Amino acid sequence: MRQELERSRQELMAALRETERARTEAEAALRTKDQFLARLSHELRTPLSPVLFATEMLSDCTDLPANMLEAVSIAVKLPLLISGAANESVSN
Secondary structure, three states: OHHHHHHHHHHHHHHHHHHHHHHHHHHHHHHHHHHHHHHHHHHHHHHHHHHHHHHHHHOOOOOHHHHHHHHHHHHHHHHEEEEEEEOOHHHO
């Protein structure tokens, strides 16, 4: 009986060590994922800022032909959509 209890205790301790190892590994993977997504978001947003600024300035021009204003309107929305997707990927 005592041997059985000792064997069960050893198995339980081994399972506990394995669980702790798996938890530590999962936490490290989560940190790595978060760092990657933060870097990706930054790399996407940084070049989009001047594009967004330029397209917004163009959209303020009233003397552009209608087809150009429509193209500028679309061009203003794209960086915002990409930036929003980048932000969403970081928050999830």
